[in-house]
Amino acid sequence: MAKCDECGKHENMPYECSHCGSTYCGEHRLPEKHDCPGLTEWNDPKGVFDSGFDDSVQAESDGWSLPSFTLFGPGGALSYFRGNMTYVFLALMFITWMMQWMVFNFVGQGVYLDVFILSSDHPEYVWTWVTSIFAHSPPPSLGHIAGNAIVIFFFGRLVEDIVGSRDFTLLFLGTGMLAGLGQIGLAMVMAPGEFAGVLGASGAALAILGVLTVLAPDLKVYIWFVLPVPIWAITIFYALISTLAIIGGGIGAGGTAQGAHLIGLLLGLAYGKHIEGRVRRPQSIGMGGGPGGPGGPGGPGGPGGRRRF
Numbered sequence: 001m002a003k004c005d006e007c008g009k010h011e012n013m014p015y016e017c018s019h020c021g022s023t024y025c026g027e028h029r030l031p032e033k034h035d036c037p038g039l040t041e042w043n044d045p046k047g048v049f050d051s052g053f054d055d056s057v058q059a060e061s062d063g064w065s066l067p068s069f070t071l072f073g074p075g076g077a078l079s080y081f082r083g084n085m086t087y088v089f090l091a092l093m094f095i096t097w098m099m100q101w102m103v104f105n106f107v108g109q110g111v112y113l114d115v116f117i118l119s120s121d122h123p124e125y126v127w128t129w130v131t132s133i134f135a136h137s138p139p140p141s142l143g144h145i146a147g148n149a150i151v152i153f154f155f156g157r158l159v160e161d162i163v164g165s166r167d168f169t170l171l172f173l174g175t176g177m178l179a180g181l182g183q184i185g186l187a188m189v190m191a192p193g194e195f196a197g198v199l200g201a202s203g204a205a206l207a208i209l210g211v212l213t214v215l216a217p218d219l220k221v222y223i224w225f226v227l228p229v230p231i232w233a234i235t236i237f238y239a240l241i242s243t244l245a246i247i248g249g250g251i252g253a254g255g256t257a258q259g260a261h262l263i264g265l266l267l268g269l270a271y272g273k274h275i276e277g278r279v280r281r282p283q284s285i286g287m288g289g290g291p292g293g294p295g296g297p298g299g300p301g302g303p304g305g306r307r308r309f
């Protein structure tokens with residue numbers, strides 16, 4: 001059962017607005033019934049949504065604009081993945097992880113490095129800007145990918161619900177690439193001539209954490225359903241670990257891309273400030289799933305979950 005954000009009525013089968021992400025009863029589910037902030041994004045000052053079925057309704061334009069098409073909307077090329085890009089990225093991480101093992105063991109280390117590692121030797125290999133995000137320490141090493149997967153699974157879905165699948169995709173890939181390139185660039189400046197390589201989704205994961213820290217600094221994260229910790233404390237914890245590691249051992253201290261961690265976190269904080277005030281703010285999340293947590297009852301995709309419209 002959930003509470004309508006407009007009138008406070010409790011609903012067994014609430015609706016989730018796909019434009020602002022808040023929860024409403026049947027009476028207030030339509031955007032115009034709850035003064036949806038998303039109405040301003042439709043470029044429709046009268047608050048009337050053009051469904052696209054009436055050719056007589058023409059979109060207003062004040063200058064040059066891109067052709068009208070959508071990736072994640074109805075009929076879009078990626079409409080099937082709308083609201084699910086968090087899980088798509090997680091799946092790609094584990095698929096890439098297994099591919100790393102096969103390439104390393106059956107093809108060779110040279111190909112492995114050229115395909116999966118963003119390195120100071122070949123920063124011009126642009127495909128590694130992306131593949132290195134999904135690559136992690138190969139099997140049987142599980143800690144690296146598991147750590148990032150936990151952060152992305154629990155926090156990524158919250159951010160995706162807030163900003164939408166398209167912007168979440170751009171945020172994840174953009175911060176992942178910039179964090180990796182930043183790590184390599186700093187390594188080349190601080191230790192010229194030495195090989196430096198980076199892989200992993202830590203930059204993107206910490207960017208997600210940074211976004212939530214700005215939008216909802218007091219968001220309670222229930223560790224193992226018991227210990228409530230504000231998300232700002234978790235963010236400071238991660239930032240301190242990386243900062244102290246860099247001071248004590250350099251940009252790649254402990255064999256970890258400490259610079260990428262901080263760059264991703266800073267990018268997430270900056271993006272959070274950019275969208276602050278224009279999106280809803282989440283209230284709480286339970287680490288490990290369960291009631292109220294992603295995938296649990298009442299959460300996105302769980303039994304009794306919200307219906308999109």
